[in-house]
Amino acid sequence: MRVLGVDPGTRATGWALIIARGNRSLLEAFGTVRAKGSDHPARLADLDRRFSAVVSELAPDCAAVESGFSGRNPKSGLVLAESRGVLLAVLGREGVPVHPYTPAQVKSAMVGNGNAEKQQVAFMVVRLLGLAEPPPSDAADAAGVALTHIHSRVVVAVRGGR
């Protein structure tokens, strides 16, 4: 199963493609999309173009997208949601099923504590994927969301007796 983890950001959107085979997870590719443009709508259009190229190149079976908002500034949350809307529309257009996870769900699944620090998530990403060094921060966050989805599927499968 090819799972695309996505960590939407207002300036940079991290992504990580993880291949889950049995109980092993491999980091196949990762990167950051930085949208450019003279104003906010132009940057959103550029985000659409660049993320579309990533998705059609990677051909994931599904996507795990960090959703909701954990910051303190409501206005930043709205601008972030505008970027996330563009990313979700790209995934919808490409027919990629989307699974949303909140920051607290990712921290809880990865570290066992919904209030964990981001560094702890990055530490577990490195460990679970057997990496020699941590990927850049945005990609590490995206890998954390993808691993959250992969682990939640395992739990569902075990609980469901399948």
Added chain:
Amino acid sequence: MRVLGVDPGTRATGWALIIARGNRSLLEAFGTVRAKGSDHPARLADLDRRFSAVVSELAPDCAAVESGFSGRNPKSGLVLAESRGVLLAVLGREGVPVHPYTPAQVKSAMVGNGNAEKQQVAFMVVRLLGLAEPPPSDAADAAGVALTHIHSRVVVAVRGGR
């Protein structure tokens, strides 16, 4: 000047194309985009397709988009912002300059009171455009945003002495 007013919504996005000539404003066309799809990303992709068709058909010189959020539920605000992000990306892709206005700015410009009721805005839309009857609610809101932009330009021009 062809001004496209846009009132983003989670289920229905109203739009209205107003032609401003000197001190006259004419309602040329209006409508509502209702995105369909089996899930949220599919609906956002459908919103992209349908709104793109509207924008390329109407060829506006600029767009006035209701932005920000006046409701009480922060989660609804984020979902609305996701739709707005898709609409802004379409306008950015088509190269249409975007002018954002908050609900309070629209009410203030149209009725002279940022806390006015929506019905008062609709009443002024009917009056300023010389309509026989009010357009549907979503389109009336969109026309209000377009008229807000047109009037703010007049004020700037008068204040600027041009």
